[in-house]
Amino acid sequence: MLFQPVDPHYAERVRGSFGRQNAMALIGARLELVEPGRVEIRLPYRDENTQQKGYVHGGVLGMIADTACGYAAFSLMPSGCSLVTVEYKINILRPALGTLLARGEVIKPGRTLTIARGDVFTEEGAHVATMQQTLMMLADTPDTPGKP
Amino acid sequence: MLFQPVDPHYAERVRGSFGRQNAMALIGARLELVEPGRVEIRLPYRDENTQQKGYVHGGVLGMIADTACGYAAFSLMPSGCSLVTVEYKINILRPALGTLLARGEVIKPGRTLTIARGDVFTEEGAHVATMQQTLMMLADTPDTPGKP
């Protein structure tokens, strides 16, 4: 599963876009790894991200897996485009505690649609969640806030 | 789609559990409506919840729909049980701006598994996202942080 990026500056582009995601800062997520078709996000444990029993909220697991998949797809796209999440499906495999790592990997890149897989692990390597996602490229569309 | 709750205090139980979800406070989500098998959550727009283009993050849409579905299911369960999200799948239908309303509704309640649907709308009624979710009841399990 190795991909050749069309944009040699893919990593900067991904890091710049991730840096504009306020929601990632809100939960304390950090971009760890950016490779062509593979992105990893680290989420330290915070009380603020928990559900009613003290585990990391299932929706927060979805957020980091969704974002890791999205940037895995974005890394393979040309500069000057933007990306939207069409849909994702996540199975939560066990309760999540401690620092988490979300890995997104492209399964099939495409001109219009890209399919990616996301997996969330604890630092000890326990498999916490797995996601399947569909993304759509918007050609010639800025990846920054536009005028409505 | 009308359900009879087995716990007459279902609404207090749901509100208490929601109140312990730090992640809902983090994004500013409020519980609006609790009925048997139906729950609504309101999310005012906040810059902190956005993705790189200024729209509400797709993972945040997942969080509020996931939570609305979960509590819709929880409202029909007996007291003394807890609930885990098995999986969910969300389609994002359009970019989300402004205050959002997430509605969760039970499609099929069950002793072990409950299936729910979640929908997210803008205040103007635009359909932003739709979710299908599977939840599992844990009988005789406290819905509060336990000792590990």
Next chain:
Amino acid sequence: MLFQPVDPHYAERVRGSFGRQNAMALIGARLELVEPGRVEIRLPYRDENTQQKGYVHGGVLGMIADTACGYAAFSLMPSGCSLVTVEYKINILRPALGTLLARGEVIKPGRTLTIARGDVFTEEGAHVATMQQTLMMLADTPDTPGKP
């Protein structure tokens, strides 16, 4: 949920395409209703379609819901295009026996992507399965077997 078809001959186009689906003939499925954005398929019970316990196979439920959703989307598209299923997710709500009705309905039509919902019922109205599906229109592409 009412839609205006762009092709006045949408119903003939849907019926013609359904008639070329050998897999529908194989399981004995019939097209019952074609409206703009809504399609119903009837599947009489046959021993040939069952799983190991004598119920209708879960994959067969997927086939009829998938097809009903696809043609609901196809009914709203212009003539001269074709359609591919991007993905679908189905929850099976109860074991299926007897004649089944699959209803597909468009949730959100789009130039490129259409989102649809599918539901399968027994003749008595029991809800057997529910599906969420994403479809992609291929503009200016024949909906017939081409030369490879």
Next chain:
Amino acid sequence: MLFQPVDPHYAERVRGSFGRQNAMALIGARLELVEPGRVEIRLPYRDENTQQKGYVHGGVLGMIADTACGYAAFSLMPSGCSLVTVEYKINILRPALGTLLARGEVIKPGRTLTIARGDVFTEEGAHVATMQQTLMMLADTPDTPGKP
């Protein structure tokens, strides 16, 4: 991803159950490989299984991936139990022609729920579809047709 079966006769049990699935015979699917937590099904190309453009029907891809996942899960279960599909989600990655191989693999086995992944390939190794599935074990339940 190696699992230890609790039932030493898991392979016979899986083969017996598969043999009772009339729907697999209907489409011409054959059980190729049965290992603990991994099952492969082969589907030769047949005109009967196609959609309107001559490709293998997307619902048929779902059928073989669903069944491969189900029996991967069933291989790890004790004798005397039965299994139901709770839900599955499939992405179709490219049009499918020729003989297909569906591989189901357990991601996380569990006492009640098992999560599995399914992938469909052509004989040349092209990745045609990928599935994520949730299954539920029914303890002390015969895996054969019962009295209604």
